Amino acid sequence: MILCEIGNTHYHFMHRGSIWRSPVGKKPEFKIESDDPVYAISVNDPAMRRLRSLKPVINLAEHIDLDTNYRGLGIDRAVACMAIEDGVIVDAGSAITVDVMQNGVHLGGFIYPGLMKFQQMYGAISPVLQKALNFAIEVEHLPQNTGDAISYGVIAPLIHTIEKTARGKRIVFAGGDGGYLARFFEDAMVDQTLIFKGMEKIIKEL
Amino acid sequence: MILCEIGNTHYHFMHRGSIWRSPVGKKPEFKIESDDPVYAISVNDPAMRRLRSLKPVINLAEHIDLDTNYRGLGIDRAVACMAIEDGVIVDAGSAITVDVMQNGVHLGGFIYPGLMKFQQMYGAISPVLQKALNFAIEVEHLPQNTGDAISYGVIAPLIHTIEKTARGKRIVFAGGDGGYLARFFEDAMVDQTLIFKGMEKIIKEL
Known part of the structure; x- marks a missing residue:
């Protein structure tokens, strides 16, 4: 059995x-010899x-069956959610x-912009804010210079909101910055196979 | 006495x-007849x-004298801070x-991008996220559709981080979205004269 998730940039x-x-x-590269069908989203x-x-x-x-009131949930998000009974999924x-x-x-x-998108956005606001993000900052300490102030402005709000959203629930991270x-x-x-686990669950239920 | 703060777009x-x-x-418009000198930043x-x-x-x-370890603090931020002894200033x-x-x-x-900058950023990530922000969302409820999910992603993280930063301190808002x-x-x-209050304090100390 081959599983394939097709995103905007990669298989x-x-x-x-x-x-x-x-x-x-x-043409997608199959790194294995197999006549198995490909299960895909x-x-x-x-x-x-x-x-x-x-x-x-x-x-x-067509077989995704997630219990939700959310309208317009992306297929990839829905499948990743199916892998988790209780918890917060951050992709x-x-x-x-x-x-x-x-x-x-x-x-x-909720949806927050990707971390690297922010750097562009700050640069577009003012040349003074055109700085590389400092990924080594700590969210417990108030920044003392511009580079740290924008890095904190990207990272601390997300961290605090994930924390607040989780309310003690387990948090599972996926994706490039997970x-x-x-x-x-x-x-x-951290689980980079979350979406495949969701796919396996759907296949089992078929 | 005329006070003038000169920003990137307006006097x-x-x-x-x-x-x-x-x-x-x-040419800046003086809406009053006065020979008073203009105090400016x-x-x-x-x-x-x-x-x-x-x-x-x-x-x-040259007369701003704010006690801080922060390197590269903008003049406008420094002057607004001088108006407040204890509290959090959100501009x-x-x-x-x-x-x-x-x-x-x-x-x-710290520095967070302006609210309206986010809309552009989401649109640049994916056409699916090209939605108007919904400023009527509540930060206590998890979003149930894409428009609310991006609006929450802009506003809730900022609100939570201001809250966490304030730790019960008084919060004073200024600026267009204050x-x-x-x-x-x-x-x-809300105090849209904060920076002028800081300027008055500097003038008094001169």
Whole structure:
């Protein structure tokens, strides 16, 4: 069984615990020999068609069954949520989504811009704020210079809001900046296979 | 006595309790007849020169004497801080600066992007996130749709961090979005003359 999550920039594959990715702009790379069908979810229609032209594909999108009142939840967020019964899921990529699950029910969530987007935004406000973010700041200490003040302005608000949202619930981080953000929490987990776990759960229920 | 704060976009004037502004791109408008000198602070050199060509100007920049370890604090922030002995100053414009004063000492501060900058940033991340911000959201309830999820992602993190920073201290809001943000706090004050109060204090000490 090959699992594939298709995002805006990459195919993400998993096969027997191995994970790899391949850019969406060209033919996806299958690093394994297998005639297994590919179970996929996608937010990228042309990339999904390209995958279909190479392999038999089972689209899991129609089988997502998340208990939620949220309208317009992205497929990737919904599938990651299905992997967690109780907890907060933070997926930190070009956008940072934070979702809350309780007894298998999705209670809602919010979207923060990706950390690297902020640097651009500060630069566009004023040349004085055109500084590299300092990822070594601590959120317990008030900044004492401009570079730290903008870095704190990006990171501390997110950390405080995740904390406040979690109310003691387990927090699971995924995405490119997930490992970095997890460092601010004592009991945090990082799991880059969350979305595949959600897909496996859907397949089991099929 | 005329007070003038020169920012990136406007001259801000105060004379005997009246406040008005005038765009920096052209000759500043004096809405009163007065031969009084103008006490000014400026982050905008060409606009300061233009003011000097019309009136005698006393530049207060050299007389700012704020007790702080912060390196590179903007003149406008420093002067606003001088108006407050104890409290948190939130100046919400194209950038949102948050500064903490305690016993007349500046303890540090951070910089968050201006609220309207976020809308652009979300749009640049994905067309799905190209939505108008909903300023009517409540920060106590988890969002249930994309528009609320990005609005919450802008506002709740800032509110939580101001709260956490204040630790019960008085919070004073200024700037274009100051009135809006103050609504999230029970005991908040809005004071659009904060910087002029700081200037008056400097003048008194001269």
